[in-house]
Amino acid sequence: MSEPSAPREPGESLVALRDASYAYEDGPTVLSGLDFDVTEGRALALLGRNGSGKTTLMRLLSGGLRPEQGGLTLRGAPVTYDRKGLTRLRTTVQLVVQDPDDQLFAASVEQDVSFGPLNLGLTDAEVRARVAEALAALDISALADRPTHLLSYGQRKRTAIAGAVAMRPRVLILDEPTAGLDPDGQERLLATLQGLRDAGTTVVMATHDVDLALRWADDAALLTPSGVRTGPVAQMLAHRDLLAQAGLRLPWGIAVAELLRAKGLSAGAGEEPRTPEELAALTAPAMPGASAG
16 A cells, blocks of 8 residues: 655644544434544545445534534634634634535625624624635635625535635535536636645545545545544555445546556556546656657
């Protein structure tokens, strides 16, 4: 199994679940005895079959659900579920759900994005600055006055994310953010998320797309019936047994890397191609007729 190339140095744990368990009313236990950390500066992909607990995990991390046992910590301090404690948590951690229509409710884009900052009691000038910053980050400044019901699906996705970004969270949790987007929309969103990461936001993404996870994430958390397994993304997504437990297939890039190594065309660890462009660059010198210069 191979490590991802040029991994970032791990930072401190920003938000963490400790010995946490949760079960829905009249239902089975979804998560039990879970220790789970979101590490500063590490892009994390959550992967697992439907019903594996991804949504529950995200809602526990963002304070939407409260562990029945165990607890949630923010920078090592226990989170309390009173108004003060939840405000502290939600200025650090923001969750964007999969369907933007479940999150958008205001008449215009600007009004929707301003809702969170207004509830923090900020001045009008501070709210306007945060809204402008978030709209620019998501490349939707031109849509500020657009009625939300006239937005395209991709625009609604961006508006929902902008509403979270306006809270200036340290951790942004996204549930299937690329679902329903065309390839161009996916690329634009990934570029936006990279910009947020470069600006210091730690991003957690739930996805079923193992190829996207391999390309985008530093770490992967696989939700399996035997528990949650977390580690460097290329290492975790090369575990065929864990992938099978999580209802996932082997990523394209891992399969190609194995073939390249079998053919003697790859130096080995750290050279897994994550996109077709990386594959072309990796194999170009070995292609028949390729020149040394």
